[in-house]
Every structure is written in C-alpha cells, then in structure tokens.
Amino acid sequence: MPEARRATDVFMASSLLTAFALMLIIEGLLPFIAPAAWRDTFLRLASMADGQIRFIGLSSMLAGLAMLFIVL
Numbered sequence: 001m002p003e004a005r006r007a008t009d010v011f012m013a014s015s016l017l018t019a020f021a022l023m024l025i026i027e028g029l030l031p032f033i034a035p036a037a038w039r040d041t042f043l044r045l046a047s048m049a050d051g052q053i054r055f056i057g058l059s060s061m062l063a064g065l066a067m068l069f070i071v072l
Helices: 003-033 035-046 050-071
Strands: none
Touching: 003 035
C-alpha cells in the first residue's frame, strides 16, 4: 500500500472516530445537565406515531447533510 494512501486512511479513520466521539458528547449533555427534561422528552417521543418519528429523523439527516455541505 503506498504511503500516501495509508496516511489518508489513517486520517479518515481518525476523523470518523472524532466525529463519533463528538456525537456521544453532544448526545450526553442533556441527560447529564437536565435528566428530568430528557426523560420527559423521551417519553413524548415514545408516544409519537411512526410517521412523526420518521419525519424528525429525516429532518435531522437533512440538517446534518446541509451542515456538511457548508463545512466541506
């Protein structure tokens, strides 16, 4: 494997792990800071219809894609 390709692979793996670590930190903020609010939000989410949850997921993915296009 050429040296430049190996360096690119290491950089990509490092970037992916960094992004995953940041996601875990952000995801953990609300339960840590306000566990009651997090629990209430989770219970409301659990009572939503499948279509509503899918819409929230789609909106989240589209917002993430838009942010990636802005940053990259």
